[in-house]
Amino acid sequence: MAACGNDQGAGEEIELVYVAWDSEIASTNVISQVLDEAGYEVVMTQVEQGPMWSSVATGDADGFVAAWLPNDMASSYEEYGDQMVELGANLEGAITGLAVPTYMEDVNSIEDITSDHIDSITGIDGGAGVMTATEQVISEYGLDVELIASSDAIMTAALGDSYENQEPIVVTAWQPHWMFNTYDLKFLEDPKGIYESEGEIRTMVREGLEDDMPEAYQILDRFYWEPEDMNEIMLEISQDDVAPEEAAANWIEKNRDKVDEWLGETE
Structure with missing residues (x-):
């Protein structure tokens, strides 16, 4: 496939919602900058867990990359999961x-x-x-x-x-x-197995996004990285007092091949 180029979004606005966890601050800043590079006008909105799910289910927001499943956000998934599109894991081993x-x-x-x-x-x-x-x-x-x-x-x-x-x-x-x-x-060991022992973080988007913004949909669908990638950004933010957007930009610069895969420029 030919390179997507950087004008595919043509200035369209896309809203990503996220919870104020260091992990999701890292991931949302990264994917937002990648979408921005593809030409989209990205709005990042911090919310609580419930509104994160409900806003995408109702179409008020376009998506999030912060669904801790299958156990941690199971109640939200059960309530809203069938009202949105699941794009699969963007990180495994949670x-x-x-x-x-x-x-x-x-x-x-x-x-x-x-x-x-x-x-x-x-x-x-x-x-x-x-x-x-x-x-x-x-x-x-x-x-x-x-x-x-x-x-x-x-x-x-x-x-x-x-x-x-x-x-x-x-x-x-x-x-x-x-x-x-x-x-x-x-x-701590959890003999009753209540907590998530081998989970994943999934990407969820609103119904209709693939038709409305097919390139953004594909970028979000391709988004996948490793725990050490996320940890690298979180460490820079927490230990070096670097702003999240700067830490995300630094990671993107050092991981150009991976980002180009998300953009579809290596297909």
């Missing part, structure tokens, strides 16, 4: 669960969590699938702890403070995430 610093040597399983260690689990935004799973975990494992909702940024800040002082902490966690490259952490 994991969710509870994590602790490795210096908590006597806590290796969720079953090991007791009030002797902590009285709360530091979570993220309340609508996230990992939070729903954690509520189930607390119930099914009979944990005498409180789940505290916050945000990705607040959770990692609390982790950093506790880590610096070698204090016990349990956080909701997922991979890919830069915190596993920054701190010595371990996922």
